[in-house]
Amino acid sequence: MEKMRKPWLAIPLAEYEGHMALPEIGHAQLLADELDFSVRQHSPKSIAVIGCAGGNGFDRSIGGVVDRVVGIDINPRYVEAVRSRFGGRIPGLELHVADINLYCRKSHPWIWFSRR
Numbered sequence: 250m251e252k253m254r255k256p257w258l259a260i261p262l263a264e265y266e267g268h269m270a271l272p273e274i275g276h277a278q279l280l281a282d283e284l285d286f287s288v289r290q291h292s293p294k295s296i297a298v299i300g301c302a303g304g305n306g307f308d309r310s311i312g313g314v315v316d317r318v319v320g321i322d323i324n325p326r327y328v329e330a331v332r333s334r335f336g337g338r339i340p341g342l343e344l345h346v347a348d349i350n351l352y353c354r355k356s357h358p359w360i361w362f363s364r365r
Contacts, residue, residue, distance in 0.1 A: 255348070257324050262303050265327075269305070281306035288315060295341075297321065299349055304331035307339060317341035323348045 269277040284306035288296065294316045301307075301320035310318055318339050322328050325346045332344055 255323060257322075257327075260324075262324075262327050262330050266303055266305070269302075277305050281309065285309045288313060295319065301331060301344075302327050304335055307331065307335050307342075311335075311338055315341075317343065319343045319345070321345045321347050321349065 266277065268274060269280075284296075284298070288310060292314045294314070296310070296315055296317070297319040298307075299321045301322050302324075304320060307318060307320070318335075318341060320328065320331050320343070322331075323346065328344045328346050332342075335342055
């Protein structure tokens with residue numbers, strides 16, 4: 250059986266977010282809390298979220314210290330969902346469709362900060 254190369258292109262956002270929000274999974278809340286905590290802890294001017302999916306936690310940056318939010322995801326439908334949800338609400342929002350596996354050996358969702 251051939252291994253699916255890019256499963257994130259086939260999973261609908263509603264299905265992904267529904268799964269991540271299940272109480273027994275709790276990952277959606279965890280990621281949003283970690284992003285919020287990290288922003289409060291470090292007061293960055295810019296953040297980049299690789300594997301941003303639907304922008305979980307992005308709403309917590311509205312009106313805060315962050316001037317620039319960069320979201321990157323492999324799935325163009327996920328990126329469009331973020332644009333629909335936050336495009337007019339987060340100044341400095343930049344969204345990109347990219348496969349980070351082309352740039353690094355392992356891909357994990359990470360949150361990066363910059364004071365610039």
